[in-house]
Amino acid sequence: MTPMSDTRSAKVRLYVEQPLGEGQTVPLSREQAHYLFSVMRLGVGDPVGVFDGHTGEWLARIADAGKRDGALVCETRTKPLRLPPDLWLLFAPIKKARTDFIVEKAAEMGAARICPVQTDFTNAERIRRDRLQAHAVEAAEQCGGTFVPEVCDLQRLSDVLDAWPEGRRLMFCDEMLAGAGAALGDAARGPWAILIGPEGGFSDAERARLRSLPFAHPVSLGPRVLRADTAAVAALTVWQQALGDWG
């Protein structure tokens, strides 16, 4: 639930789980009603942009505005669905605020799936998946996207690698390569994942395994050691420029 930063007919964009269509009524949750009516001070008849992650963006109008609930009616489709490239972001959760940032950044930068992974040097034993998913929703609302990436449950990196899907390549950001230059120039398009290591880096065993994987491409992110949240945005930029939808 975020005010838009550019000017279109609706100033507020809202992600809803219900499938949208012309004339469709969309009931509002208590939180959504509070945001639209109390925070943004909208009322009956005001326009709201809505998207469901599957059918693009729609212009809706407020049909009913209560204290704890309300409803929109969906009018016309204003944007087609735009899917991000088939890119997963795997990262080791770090301190709460920086983990929230990584999820927000991954959604803004166009990752299709966000996968927290536990590495040998990861401190986090669990994550709040629902809270991270809410950050992904808010980032999609903010950045004008029509798609919300799925946040997966925390898995062990070794389990993820054991079950690695055929045909998906892995860009693995190795701080031990510092200064060796990025190397995605002639890599093939198709399904990819990016793996960002934890603070403290990968263990020797993990690094050896990652280097031996036939689908893994080690890439350097320059001569300075980046924090995990910086590395996530930098890696997404490198990938989107070389193989994604920035071209």
Next chain:
Amino acid sequence: MTPMSDTRSAKVRLYVEQPLGEGQTVPLSREQAHYLFSVMRLGVGDPVGVFDGHTGEWLARIADAGKRDGALVCETRTKPLRLPPDLWLLFAPIKKARTDFIVEKAAEMGAARICPVQTDFTNAERIRRDRLQAHAVEAAEQCGGTFVPEVCDLQRLSDVLDAWPEGRRLMFCDEMLAGAGAALGDAARGPWAILIGPEGGFSDAERARLRSLPFAHPVSLGPRVLRADTAAVAALTVWQQALGDWG
């Protein structure tokens, strides 16, 4: 004052303003003493990495450890000075936490100077320059750098453009170009600046002026609208890959 994420002889790196040299005694401020002795629990004889921004990194040892002060003695130089490319980051200050992040990210990503600018749509009337400078110091300590970028005072964008130095190019990230593709491929090396717009974008007058400047290169950061802090890291990545020290 930050514990290091990789393994070298000293686990803690400290930026000091005093020029360093072999055998040099370095008095510690109250804050530095608290960090080394109470937080990191170091004592006399323990190694500390120190850098002054001019002479590289030195191995120092704790010679005196008090409650409110102390001293290091500088032993040998362990790293040469590594200057970042001659790149300025100009950005419009936003909410406090995100402004702090932009400064941290700019230092990590290798900007040489950080310049907060007031645009037509910038809300901030003032900044805490000393606080932002402290964030730049902490980021340099964290990322293994031997240089701390200078944070400038807040200036009006129009004044900065009026006094633009000859020979410096400007990469100007224009969200109105979304999807048009980045375009730094064949730009010339040399002194550069990156300009990140405020939330809400540039005004029409600013955009017209920026587009008319002979030294300005508009660049797109992909089809999604990025928050200013995301845009800063993405733009620094694009520049460092094309023209900076990642090659």
